[in-house]
Amino acid sequence: MALIALAADKGAPGVTTAAVALGAVWPRPVLVAECDQAGGDLVYRLPAAPSDSGRGGQEQDRDGGMLNPSRGLLSLAATARRGLRPEQVAEHCQRLVGGLDVLVGLTNAEQAQAMTWLWGPLGRAFAGLAPVDVIVDCGRLGAGTPLTDLLREADLVVLLTRATLEQVAHLRERVAALSEDLRGGPPLGVLVLADPRDFRGSIAEVDRIVAGARGRSPGDAGAEPAGPPPPTVTVLGGLALDPKGAALLSGSWGGRLDRSLLIRSAREVAADLVGRLQPAPAAPYGPAPGRPADSSPGVHGVPAGAGYAGEQVPAGGRGEKGDR
Numbered sequence: 001m002a003l004i005a006l007a008a009d010k011g012a013p014g015v016t017t018a019a020v021a022l023g024a025v026w027p028r029p030v031l032v033a034e035c036d037q038a039g040g041d042l043v044y045r046l047p048a049a050p051s052d053s054g055r056g057g058q059e060q061d062r063d064g065g066m067l068n069p070s071r072g073l074l075s076l077a078a079t080a081r082r083g084l085r086p087e088q089v090a091e092h093c094q095r096l097v098g099g100l101d102v103l104v105g106l107t108n109a110e111q112a113q114a115m116t117w118l119w120g121p122l123g124r125a126f127a128g129l130a131p132v133d134v135i136v137d138c139g140r141l142g143a144g145t146p147l148t149d150l151l152r153e154a155d156l157v158v159l160l161t162r163a164t165l166e167q168v169a170h171l172r173e174r175v176a177a178l179s180e181d182l183r184g185g186p187p188l189g190v191l192v193l194a195d196p197r198d199f200r201g202s203i204a205e206v207d208r209i210v211a212g213a214r215g216r217s218p219g220d221a222g223a224e225p226a227g228p229p230p231p232t233v234t235v236l237g238g239l240a241l242d243p244k245g246a247a248l249l250s251g252s253w254g255g256r257l258d259r260s261l262l263i264r265s266a267r268e269v270a271a272d273l274v275g276r277l278q279p280a281p282a283a284p285y286g287p288a289p290g291r292p293a294d295s296s297p298g299v300h301g302v303p304a305g306a307g308y309a310g311e312q313v314p315a316g317g318r319g320e321k322g323d324r
Helices: 013-027 074-079 085-093 109-113 120-129 165-181 195-212 244-248 261-276
Strands: 003-008 028-034 101-103 133-140 156-162 188-194 233-242
Touching: 003 013, 003 120, 013 028, 013 244, 013 261, 074 085, 074 120, 074 156, 085 120, 085 156, 120 133, 156 261, 165 188, 165 195, 188 195, 195 261, 233 261, 244 261
Parallel strands: 003 133, 003 156, 028 101, 028 133, 156 188, 188 233
Antiparallel strands: none
């Protein structure tokens, strides 16, 4: 199914929060995967759902417990040396309280340095994970990032930025670099983390500034170099800069979360992104990653069986850590 890679340039503002928010309201079966080379954050932020069967051989507290940092990308990489098939991914996924399935990232950057070979096969496995869409948190992208191999397998690469001069300047340079690195590859999208007080204005201003990094400015008739064409670049819209909503998302469940500016804007973005992607297959090929064959009871107002396909709102954060 569809593979959507989320990333940013310097500072990687809000990528993890955006990935979880979009996953929580995604209208199709979805998996959120942490592939940030600097290390993952979900283990420190969000609790695992209570386990009724100790999936993957890891018995958890019946009231929910901490995500297992050893079960995720690290354990998947250990098996991927012998080849990686899409169906293997499910064995290494965990479920958050609220129903969202995640592939927990690496613990630190040192682990990522030994896994540069993994990103291409992992991207192909994600892309073949029908009927599940995969939202990948790629964190910060720098020059020559090994994650380019994963990005080439994506259906859409989405870069996040705040509407500040310095962040948009860094974004523009990253768009220009990726336009060369991903020639003939997936389209690029830009998602603005925008102040609700000037939401549309911030998005419009970023669109204007990014135009110069699209290979040509509007109306420019300059010739393209030979070879595959550069990817198209589109400003997709925005997510509300909503500190309270972000805190609710990474903290305990509250009735206000589904009405927060963050979640409301995430619903709009998720609907737009799904509309740009290929349609879901008519029938699934088996349980989605981390989901047992029989649906679990509804959680926090999510209807029974909604799980992946309904809104899946994480609950009960395990601590705070600066967002990547």
